[in-house]
Amino acid sequence: MLSMTNEEVKKAAAFFTREIEKLASGRSLRLMEVCGTHTVSIFKSGIRQLLPENVELVSGPGCPVCVTPNEYLDTAIAYSRKSDVMITTFGDMLKVPGSSSTLAKEKAQGSDIRIVYSSLEALEIAAKNPGKKVIFLAVGFETTAPTAAAAILMADEAHLTNFYVLSAHKLVPPALRALLASGKSHVDGFLLPGHVSAIIGLQPYDFLSKEYHIPGVVAGFEPLDILQAVYMLMLQIHDQTARLENQYSRIVPKEGNPSACTILSQVYQQTDAVWRGLGKIPNSGMSIREKYQAFDALLNIPIIVEETKEASQCQCGKVLRGLLQPSACLLFGKACRPEHPIGSCMVSVEGTCAAWYKYGAGRWQV
Amino acid sequence: MSNERVQLAHGSGGKLSHDLIKDVMWPAFANEILGEMNDGAQLHISGCRLAFSTDSYVVKPLFFPGGDIGKLAVCGTVNDVAMNGALPLYLSAGFVLEEGFPIADLQRIVASMQQAAKEAGVYIVTGDTKVVEKGAVDGIYINTAGIGKIMDGIHISGKNALPGQNIILSGYLGEHSLAVMGERHGLQFPQSVRSDCAPLNGLVEKMLTAVPKVAVLRDPTRGGLATTLNEIALQSGVGIMLEETHIPISSAVQAACDILGFDPLYLANEGKMIVFVEPESTNQVLDIMQQHVYGSEARVIGTVVKEPRGQVGLRTRIGGVRLLDMLVGDQLPRIC
Numbered sequence: 001m002l003s004m005t006n007e008e009v010k011k012a013a014a015f016f017t018r019e020i021e022k023l024a025s026g027r028s029l030r031l032m033e034v035c036g037t038h039t040v041s042i043f044k045s046g047i048r049q050l051l052p053e054n055v056e057l058v059s060g061p062g063c064p065v066c067v068t069p070n071e072y073l074d075t076a077i078a079y080s081r082k083s084d085v086m087i088t089t090f091g092d093m094l095k096v097p098g099s100s101s102t103l104a105k106e107k108a109q110g111s112d113i114r115i116v117y118s119s120l121e122a123l124e125i126a127a128k129n130p131g132k133k134v135i136f137l138a139v140g141f142e143t144t145a146p147t148a149a150a151a152i153l154m155a156d157e158a159h160l161t162n163f164y165v166l167s168a169h170k171l172v173p174p175a176l177r178a179l180l181a182s183g184k185s186h187v188d189g190f191l192l193p194g195h196v197s198a199i200i201g202l203q204p205y206d207f208l209s210k211e212y213h214i215p216g217v218v219a220g221f222e223p224l225d226i227l228q229a230v231y232m233l234m235l236q237i238h239d240q241t242a243r244l245e246n247q248y249s250r251i252v253p254k255e256g257n258p259s260a261c262t263i264l265s266q267v268y269q270q271t272d273a274v275w276r277g278l279g280k281i282p283n284s285g286m287s288i289r290e291k292y293q294a295f296d297a298l299l300n301i302p303i304i305v306e307e308t309k310e311a312s313q314c315q316c317g318k319v320l321r322g323l324l325q326p327s328a329c330l331l332f333g334k335a336c337r338p339e340h341p342i343g344s345c346m347v348s349v350e351g352t353c354a355a356w357y358k359y360g361a362g363r364w365q366v
Numbered sequence: 367m368s369n370e371r372v373q374l375a376h377g378s379g380g381k382l383s384h385d386l387i388k389d390v391m392w393p394a395f396a397n398e399i400l401g402e403m404n405d406g407a408q409l410h411i412s413g414c415r416l417a418f419s420t421d422s423y424v425v426k427p428l429f430f431p432g433g434d435i436g437k438l439a440v441c442g443t444v445n446d447v448a449m450n451g452a453l454p455l456y457l458s459a460g461f462v463l464e465e466g467f468p469i470a471d472l473q474r475i476v477a478s479m480q481q482a483a484k485e486a487g488v489y490i491v492t493g494d495t496k497v498v499e500k501g502a503v504d505g506i507y508i509n510t511a512g513i514g515k516i517m518d519g520i521h522i523s524g525k526n527a528l529p530g531q532n533i534i535l536s537g538y539l540g541e542h543s544l545a546v547m548g549e550r551h552g553l554q555f556p557q558s559v560r561s562d563c564a565p566l567n568g569l570v571e572k573m574l575t576a577v578p579k580v581a582v583l584r585d586p587t588r589g590g591l592a593t594t595l596n597e598i599a600l601q602s603g604v605g606i607m608l609e610e611t612h613i614p615i616s617s618a619v620q621a622a623c624d625i626l627g628f629d630p631l632y633l634a635n636e637g638k639m640i641v642f643v644e645p646e647s648t649n650q651v652l653d654i655m656q657q658h659v660y661g662s663e664a665r666v667i668g669t670v671v672k673e674p675r676g677q678v679g680l681r682t683r684i685g686g687v688r689l690l691d692m693l694v695g696d697q698l699p700r701i702c
Contacts, residue, residue, distance in 0.1 A: 006611045006683060013684035046686015108371040117551060117626070223684045338694040339381045349627070360679075360689025 009224060013050065016227040021052040023234040028054045030186060031233055032322055034172060035193030036063030036350025037221055043359035045223035051230070058322040059355075061175050062193055064140045065092045065348035066320060067275045071308045072168045073098035076137055078305045079166070079297065080111040086129060087113040088122035089137040096347045099309040119144075119151035126155070126163035135164045135297045142199045145169040145286060146260040149267035152288070152295045164297035167288060170273055172196050173204040174284035180212050185322045189233035190216040191226065194248040201256025202244055209242040220248040267292055276344060277317030316343035319352050326353040326361075333357060379588025379634075380693030403601060404524055405449040405584065408516060417452035419443055420511035426700045428471065428505060430549040432541070432561030433636070435508055436478035438702060441565045441636060442587070443512040444486045448567040449583045449639065451522035451574055452514035454486060460494040460509040467505055475506065486565035488512070517571070519578050526581035527602035531670040532648045534641040536569070536655055537562070537663040539591055540619040540633035546701045548622070555625070557618035564637030569658045573641070577651050582642035587702060589693040590632040594640060595678045596692040606678040608668035608690065632693045634701050642670065
């Protein structure tokens with residue numbers, strides 16, 4: 001697809017948008033893109049403007065930073081205040097507001113917080129700083145969890161005794177099930193996350209078509225991938241069928257990545273997890289298995305965490321379930337902006353509100 | 367703001383930097399010249415028009431592919447002076463050194479400064495050296511200030527953008543940020559990336575001599591192309607529309623950005639400039655730039671439009687249009 005000329009790309013985009021409009025034939029349809037990377041790509045490439053007004057793209061709970069609950073941040077912030085602890089984290093987490101502070105503010109006050117680009121970098125930092133307890137904030141879906149698991153295995157092999165993981169890893173399919181089971185989020189089709197599927201394969205989404213009769217298409221991240229996936233969804237909706245299809249077969253094998261899954265289940269076990277906005281979802285999180293408990297921050301470093309408070313008026317919970325458009329939130333673009341975020345959806349670059357704001361939905365009038 | 371503390375993002379060149387300047391610096395220093403908000407001050411002294419600018423350099427690591435802190439400290443300030451339509455003449459150099467810093471590294475840095483100054487045709491004529499105890503700075507910080515003579519008949523300002531003007535970019539984006547970033551974190555990119563750090567005054571002089579009517583000149587450093595164009599749109603009260611497919615981004619930079627999740631439109635450059643020019647002079651400016659070593663990939667990337675004022679839009683590859691906002695936050699501290 002990258003080898004196409006600009007003219008060819010434009011032509012293909014025009015074909016897909018024309019066909020999508022025909023297939024929708026005036027019906028109001030809601031398609032949910034589950035993954036934050038899709039949300040960004042959709043806004044960045046201006047796809048929403050190309051689609052007919054009656055075909056609406058709604059963002060789902062697919063931004064790992066956004067769905068991380070306040071309690072987790074409060075715990076990380078409390079750890080960062082301990083003088084013998086060093087926090088290692090992806091940069092996105094720094095600005096996410098906890099109940100009364102952020103990691104960025106704690107860093108400015110002197111907490112030792114380092115931005116890393118991978119869990120393995122955190123491991124290196126631990127090896128170089130034997131006097132500190134180095135905690136890695138393990139946030140992310142099935143895509144990033146295997147690397148955190150690999151870091152734990154490597155730390156075990158190297159007999160590192162100062163490397164810990166504060167796990168908030170989450171699993172996508174159980175969240176989609178919870179969303180549908182609630183009966184509130186009306187969705188006509190799912191654009192399923194390409195990268196997550198590259199790890200877990202297609203089978204975990206079977207319930208969408210089998211139990212709920214909703215079509216799903218695993219999609220890539222180039223603008224044309226997304227347009228093609230929407231077109232594939234529209235074909236199914238038009239034919240009144242519900243299947244699981246794979247638009248991103250150049251990257252996503254049907255069975256996923258078995259070796260990544262093996263590492264995952266070697267280190268982690270499925271557990272109930274709390275999602276911001278969605279509450280506790282059965283079997284949607286990952287906790288460290290007993291064999292590797294020496295690396296579990298919560299079990300090894302005692303900590304007292306402040307009582308969790310949620311920002312009043314913040315509607316991130318509704319936005320994450322696709323029940324509310326960001327611009328309908330009273331705080332959006334006013335009290336809550338990327339430089340002064342109130343809700344998590346405005347913090348992460350992949351957050352729904354941040355994408356709406358950054359790429360001008362409701363702000364840019366041509 | 368008075369009960370807050372400085373965060374790294376306050377130094378990003380993006381929204382928080384603007385807030386810091388607006389809420390802390392401006393109330394203390396407000397005056398007419400500062401209020402122009404250009405890359406440097408334009409001064410009128412005894413009938414002579416001068417451009418004056420300063421910048422501090424804290425890049426980490428000190429040496430990176432394509433440059434080092436010394437070359438950067440000279441080129442950065444030379445370019446800021448040149449972006450006022452001036453010929454840079456003299457620089458000052460202030461050094462803050464950490465106790466224990468290797469003299470050999472210092473020698474390497476000052477030699478690099480001298481080489482860059484020679485290429486730019488400027489002299490480093492005054493300076494200062496301070497040493498602080500170990501741990502009080504990270505190796506070495508350098509401040510340079512530069513002064514230059516504004517060319518006769520030239521009136522460059524971020525306020526001069528008018529609907530109808532073309533916007534030219536001198537070459538590929540994002541190389542400096544990624545080169546520094548790659549070196550700092552030991553990242554192996556699919557293709558190697560070198561900093562574009564270079565003095566642009568020679569190119570500016572050639573261009574302005576031939577086409578004095580150039581309206582705006584700016585080098586897209588911190589905050590990148592997107593932030594710089596937003597500043598100009600705000601200063602001039604105009605809109606800007608860019609064509610995504612016309613913006614030069616090398617495959618090496620694109621590949622590195624895809625891996626790291628960065629947008630090249632927000633990455634800092636140290637050897638690129640943006641030129642706003644009337645349609646009738648566009649081809650002449652392009653010709654001059656393309657014949658110069660630091661402008662060989664120059665091309666028109668967009669135009670100035672009337673509405674929406676103060677905003678920048680981007681027409682995407684697939685034909686959609688979206689807003690191109692200023693940088694918020696800071697993913698890449700200490701790149702210059």
